[in-house]
Amino acid sequence: MIVERARVRGQWLSAVARQRELSLVAIMLVLGGLVSLAAPQFLTLANLTQVAVLASIIAVAAVGEAIVIITRNVDLSVEATMGLVAYSVARILELHALDGPAAIALGLGIGLALGMINGVIVGVLRVPAIVATLGTLSVFRGVDYLIAGSHQVPLAALPKGFTDAARDSLIGIPIFVAVAITAVAVGMIVLRWTRFGRQVYAVGSNPDAAAILGIPSRLVVFAAFSICGLLAGVAGVMWVMEFGTINGTSASGVVLAVVAAVVVGGVNIFGGSGTLAGAALGALFLGFIANALILVGLSQFWLQAIYGAVILIAVSADAFILRRLQRAAMERRIR
Amino acid sequence: MSAQTSVGRPGAMSRLFARWETVLVIALVGLIVLGTRLSPFFLTPGNFANLTAALMEVAIMALPMTLIIVAGEIDLSVESMAGLASSILGFLWAAGVPLTIGIPLVLLVGALGGLLNGLLVARARLPSLVVTLGTLALFRGMALIVLGPRGVSDFPAGFTQLGFGRVPGTAVPWSVVVFLTLAVVLGIVLHGTWIGRQIYAVGKNSGAARFSGVMVGRLKVALFVLTGLIAALAGIILTSRLSSARADAGQGMTLTVVTVALLGGVNIFGGSGTIRASSWRSSLSP
Numbered sequence: 001m002i003v004e005r006a007r008v009r010g011q012w013l014s015a016v017a018r019q020r021e022l023s024l025v026a027i028m029l030v031l032g033g034l035v036s037l038a039a040p041q042f043l044t045l046a047n048l049t050q051v052a053v054l055a056s057i058i059a060v061a062a063v064g065e066a067i068v069i070i071t072r073n074v075d076l077s078v079e080a081t082m083g084l085v086a087y088s089v090a091r092i093l094e095l096h097a098l099d100g101p102a103a104i105a106l107g108l109g110i111g112l113a114l115g116m117i118n119g120v121i122v123g124v125l126r127v128p129a130i131v132a133t134l135g136t137l138s139v140f141r142g143v144d145y146l147i148a149g150s151h152q153v154p155l156a157a158l159p160k161g162f163t164d165a166a167r168d169s170l171i172g173i174p175i176f177v178a179v180a181i182t183a184v185a186v187g188m189i190v191l192r193w194t195r196f197g198r199q200v201y202a203v204g205s206n207p208d209a210a211a212i213l214g215i216p217s218r219l220v221v222f223a224a225f226s227i228c229g230l231l232a233g234v235a236g237v238m239w240v241m242e243f244g245t246i247n248g249t250s251a252s253g254v255v256l257a258v259v260a261a262v263v264v265g266g267v268n269i270f271g272g273s274g275t276l277a278g279a280a281l282g283a284l285f286l287g288f289i290a291n292a293l294i295l296v297g298l299s300q301f302w303l304q305a306i307y308g309a310v311i312l313i314a315v316s317a318d319a320f321i322l323r324r325l326q327r328a329a330m331e332r333r334i335r
Numbered sequence: 336m337s338a339q340t341s342v343g344r345p346g347a348m349s350r351l352f353a354r355w356e357t358v359l360v361i362a363l364v365g366l367i368v369l370g371t372r373l374s375p376f377f378l379t380p381g382n383f384a385n386l387t388a389a390l391m392e393v394a395i396m397a398l399p400m401t402l403i404i405v406a407g408e409i410d411l412s413v414e415s416m417a418g419l420a421s422s423i424l425g426f427l428w429a430a431g432v433p434l435t436i437g438i439p440l441v442l443l444v445g446a447l448g449g450l451l452n453g454l455l456v457a458r459a460r461l462p463s464l465v466v467t468l469g470t471l472a473l474f475r476g477m478a479l480i481v482l483g484p485r486g487v488s489d490f491p492a493g494f495t496q497l498g499f500g501r502v503p504g505t506a507v508p509w510s511v512v513v514f515l516t517l518a519v520v521l522g523i524v525l526h527g528t529w530i531g532r533q534i535y536a537v538g539k540n541s542g543a544a545r546f547s548g549v550m551v552g553r554l555k556v557a558l559f560v561l562t563g564l565i566a567a568l569a570g571i572i573l574t575s576r577l578s579s580a581r582a583d584a585g586q587g588m589t590l591t592v593v594t595v596a597l598l599g600g601v602n603i604f605g606g607s608g609t610i611r612a613s614s615w616r617s618s619l620s621p
Contacts, residue, residue: 074464130409130464131597134590134593134594134597135594137590138590138594256468256471256472259465259468260468260469260472263465263468269462269464269465270462301476301479301480301483302476302480303476304472304473304475304476304479305472305473305475305476305477305479305480306476307472307473307476308469308470308471308472308473308474308475308476309469309473311465311468311469311472312455312466312469312470312473315461315462315465315466315469316455316459316461319459319460319461
């Protein structure tokens, strides 16, 4: 019976999540129309492509973060992983130690390894995720500083063609956007159709019940953090391709945008519900807002305040809708 | 001590050496010995005064953070509130408003910011991690809007004494006096009054606390208001110590503040921890 009730609730939650993605798209369309009235260059293909390409980096990281948050944990160290991967890849390329593909593989390997460290600390050793990843945020960034010192890898030191991926397209779709879409698609298929995916939701929505059902929650949490690290590694490599100039502080502060994207995308911060498409859309939404604010001519200083306000409005609206639906479901059950 | 023994783990806690505070004091003494060996200038009153002054803003913000975490919530927005306080103080001073009016106004802004956090968490029942992530960006953005990229630094000498000056005849910075006063007051509130008992109760099991007659929502709002107020105070002290008001003041401090509270032995899931340990932990930062 408990399982049954959980399933009923699961259906409601997924219904809300689905609605959330639609509402995000709707808000973006309305906003897009309004913004293009004030700034005609907003709705040009070149501008929208640029927005999507930049948002793809955050979206890839947000997909990993969303998987971790669905297991009722959080990874605050993603920005440090991105930064360390970005610097390592850039520095290796500057030293001509490896060629492009090998350097990318190394970057992904570093990301995966850092994610596994988080996974062991949180999943196996059972340290609260917020404490553990606050710690690894400092440690990973510290290692980054230690390796980088005051050195900065300039764009010119990267091999010719390495940063092209940030600008090139594959059958009309920018490569970065294709990477983000692939991450979302693969992730959603895994979460929806595989045993591991269902276990991710089960661990996040009710850890005790999951344990009683015999779900290896330590392993699931470990895997979630490992995937998050790997995707942060991908985002770190994309960071190098997009910005080219990399130093020890690259990607500082990005975790705010990543977690915000996940939350705005309708993933429940307490775990158990939400979709990866929502998280990626959340990243696109935030990128969209930032771009619109600049084009409308608001100063850079307004950006952060509006950013914060958008997060607050999104979570408030989410909670409001969720509660109404739950009340409706409750009334139906009473009847 | 009574707070801890009644909250659980009675056997272990009654033994002195099992206490987390004791471990921290030993670590601190060890650090001082090590520092003295490494540098002859370490154990000089001047160096100590500078060291302690430099970490007082973090230490002051860690005090209410301890209470918030014991109550099972978190406030990530403190660094931005400190920045907003610095920004508004600088703006008002540059606009010719005397500090006797400016400082109370800034403290009021801090309390209002905390009220916003508190209402969103307690009344709208949103997760504090997300709410304060939002206000972390919001308050910093407001600080940037108010002051922009400029810095205000022509404060009167009397004001810069607060963060920089020492108590006459000693090497103790004034900010340490502020910290100690707050630590003692909040320590008494947490460990010696019914309010403190309620904070532990809410952190342990907020549902049970509500059924026992604790006004959970009101208590949480009050804690967030207190945190906002003290974060603004820390922003004022920071402004005074650097004798410069800037919109980016305090950036990145939240991490240290939370770490200080957590290494002080506060359980992130609420319900345990002491003010004393958090205070001791602050002194390990340098």
